[in-house]
Amino acid sequence: MNVTVSIDEGIASILLHNPPLNILSNAVKRDIKETFQSLASNKNVRVILFETAGEHFCCGADLKEFPDRIKQNKAKEAWIEGHGMLQAIMNVPQPTIVCVKGNALGGGAELASAFDIRLFADDVSFGYPEVSRAVFPGNGGLERFMELSGESHAAFLFLTGERISASEALRIGMANKVVETEKLELEGKKTAQLLASYSNVTIQTIKRVIQDCLKGDQFFRKGMNDFASLHETEDVKESITAFFEKRKPVYQHK
Numbered sequence: 001m002n003v004t005v006s007i008d009e010g011i012a013s014i015l016l017h018n019p020p021l022n023i024l025s026n027a028v029k030r031d032i033k034e035t036f037q038s039l040a041s042n043k044n045v046r047v048i049l050f051e052t053a054g055e056h057f058c059c060g061a062d063l064k065e066f067p068d069r070i071k072q073n074k075a076k077e078a079w080i081e082g083h084g085m086l087q088a089i090m091n092v093p094q095p096t097i098v099c100v101k102g103n104a105l106g107g108g109a110e111l112a113s114a115f116d117i118r119l120f121a122d123d124v125s126f127g128y129p130e131v132s133r134a135v136f137p138g139n140g141g142l143e144r145f146m147e148l149s150g151e152s153h154a155a156f157l158f159l160t161g162e163r164i165s166a167s168e169a170l171r172i173g174m175a176n177k178v179v180e181t182e183k184l185e186l187e188g189k190k191t192a193q194l195l196a197s198y199s200n201v202t203i204q205t206i207k208r209v210i211q212d213c214l215k216g217d218q219f220f221r222k223g224m225n226d227f228a229s230l231h232e233t234e235d236v237k238e239s240i241t242a243f244f245e246k247r248k249p250v251y252q253h254k
Helices: 026-040 065-072 075-091 108-112 131-132 141-160 167-169 181-196 200-215 217-231 233-243
Strands: 003-008 011-016 049-053 096-100 103-105 116-123 125-127 163-165 178-179
Touching: 011 181, 026 075, 065 075, 075 108, 075 141, 096 108, 096 181, 096 200, 103 108, 103 233, 108 125, 108 141, 116 167, 116 181, 131 141, 131 200, 163 167, 167 181, 178 181, 178 200, 200 217, 200 233
Parallel strands: 011 049, 049 096, 096 116, 103 125, 116 178
Antiparallel strands: 003 011, 125 163
């Protein structure tokens, strides 16, 4: 396996290790998809933190697989598998955090975009060079980019293949926060610990509400029902009681 998982105090820490560039081969994409599908139903996991080994986050697809893809007419299969990987990440009920460093290119940029919270090191070089290979992003990252950063930025990056810095990624909404490279790992852990300290039912409801709002389908009523349901939990009662007793709440996550 190119993907390893450790779980501690409600945080699932995932490490992608496919040296030297953490390339997204077909096998790696399947490993990532299956890992997130497994964690989605794990009641012991409240937050998911994704990191990569080495200097670079992920430098995209394994070009050695392209000749066979072209010869065997497997482009549609690659499209389905790539989208399956991103959807597996985006569909988990737990909040997800990714730490991005070095090069995040092509499929790597697509992978980074799938997470709820995207922490970038200040050395990041981010872009979609697929146009130079006569294709366009096919893992679901094109659609996700449009959600996060819009049509204008998508047109520029996908058509030119140019790379942008971490500060520019922050400006257009792809990155949520930029930190010094040597502080990235610590920032990821701190953010994961913060989310894990909150009521799990509340955190998962907030994530679902955000997704429902983006879909725009009868959100007023769905949002109202979710808002009301949180007021019926044991955690909200504990939170208010703890506030008046001037102590930290002890959540039961129900």
